Amino acid sequence: MAYTVIDDPSVYFQTKIYTDGDATTDDTTSQTFNGNSDLQPDLMWFKSRNVTGNHGWMDTSRGKEGGTSFRTLFINGLAERTSSSGYDLTSMNSDGFSYGRPNQLDWAHDTPAQNVVWAWKINGGTTTSVSASGSGATQVLASTHQANTTAGISIITYTGTGATATITHGLGGVPDVLLFKERSTDNNWYMYHSANTAAPETDYMTFDTTAATTDFNIWNDTAPTSTVCSLSNSGVHGDTETFVCYAFRSIQGYSKFGSYTGNGNVDGTFVYTGFSPAWVMVKRTDSGNNWHMHDNKRVPYNSNNKTLYANLTNTEGTEDFDMLSNGFKLRESGGGYNASGGTYIYMAFAESPLVTSKGVPTTAR
Numbered sequence: 034m035a036y037t038v039i040d041d042p043s044v045y046f047q048t049k050i051y052t053d054g055d056a057t058t059d060d061t062t063s064q065t066f067n068g069n070s071d072l073q074p075d076l077m078w079f080k081s082r083n084v085t086g087n088h089g090w091m092d093t094s095r096g097k098e099g100g101t102s103f104r105t106l107f108i109n110g111l112a113e114r115t116s117s118s119g120y121d122l123t124s125m126n127s128d129g130f131s132y133g134r135p136n137q138l139d140w141a142h143d144t145p146a147q148n149v150v151w152a153w154k155i156n157g158g159t160t161t162s163v164s165a166s167g168s169g170a171t172q173v174l175a176s177t178h179q180a181n182t183t184a185g186i187s188i189i190t191y192t193g194t195g196a197t198a199t200i201t202h203g204l205g206g207v208p209d210v211l212l213f214k215e216r217s218t219d220n221n222w223y224m225y226h227s228a229n230t231a232a233p234e235t236d237y238m239t240f241d242t243t244a245a246t247t248d249f250n251i252w253n254d255t256a257p258t259s260t261v262c263s264l265s266n267s268g269v270h271g272d273t274e275t276f277v278c279y280a281f282r283s284i285q286g287y288s289k290f291g292s293y294t295g296n297g298n299v300d301g302t303f304v305y306t307g308f309s310p311a312w313v314m315v316k317r318t319d320s321g322n323n324w325h326m327h328d329n330k331r332v333p334y335n336s337n338n339k340t341l342y343a344n345l346t347n348t349e350g351t352e353d354f355d356m357l358s359n360g361f362k363l364r365e366s367g368g369g370y371n372a373s374g375g376t377y378i379y380m381a382f383a384e385s386p387l388v389t390s391k392g393v394p395t396t397a398r
């Protein structure tokens with residue numbers, strides 16, 4: 034068996050940094066990705082680096098609502114909103130995207146804004162519909178999913194009933210991460226992570242807060258399977274409320290969703306991923322702290338010392354972090370990354386696998 038089935042991760046994931054104009058000026062324009070391969074995105078996550086403002090999540094499953102702009106979800110728990118026609122993200126192109134002035138993203142600024150977007154390719158907006166079936170705790174809700182089993186990612190949309198049930202994810206394997214957001218009302222983002230605790234099906238993280246792991250039966254205390262995941266709480270299953278779930282599973286040489294324990298030293302813990310990372314997010318689980326994100330575009334060398342926070346509207350911070358040919362290494366001794374004995378979860382996507390299917394090794398930065 035080949036080490037990886039994805040020799041070029043830029044087929045499925047890329048980061049783009051760009052600068053837009055004054056927010057008061059109609060500067061509708063397009064950006065092109067610069068990876069090894071073209072990427073037509075299906076999921077995009079935007080954040081300004083130098084202007085305080087919300088994160089914006091757009092995807093081709095939820096799509097647009099009238100006009101020309103995509104529906105947006107925000108990291109601070111707001112319900113889904115639609116920008117005025119021609120504002121924010123207006124199209125996902127064959128190798129990039131087009132956008133207008135900030136509207137719902139609220140990046141008000143008088144000088145050019147430095148922005149970053151993380152983008153994933155899934156299935157070109159093509160979805161599969163699942164009909165409701167069964168009853169009781171094992172009933173399957175009606176839903177749609179857009180899945181890419183090669184890259185281990187899917188988007189599921191559904192309407193809750195309030196009763197314990199399951200939804201089909203389409204990943205073709207057991208999910209490692211499930212990230213839920215209620216679309217129709219204000220509510221937190223809820224995450225299942227397979228490395229969260231010894232029994233992750235009994236716990237959850239709130240993606241938009243600093244909170245530590247919470248023990249609660251939001252997943253009906255039932256681990257996800259290769260076909261479905263279980264729901265039993267209104268935060269992910271409220272009656273008549275609409276939801277989206279972003280689902281991921283680890284793909285060797287391309288993505289990894291795991292955990293590590295800190296050592297409290299600036300010569301910090303090394304975490305093996307099996308690839309040179311393009312993007313890493315870290316969260317402490319046994320204590321409150323931010324969700325820290327690094328990528329290989331904002332700082333393409335080590336120390337990769339620019340961080341953004343998934344739970345905050347803040348501008349970029351500075352914290353030391355190394356991206357290596359086969360994983361990442363902590364260069365901070367503080368609680369956010371590397372407290373002695375602290376427990377952490379992470380999500381990581383590759384720039385290049387450690388070894389390609391043809392046996393070609395990657396090189397250190």
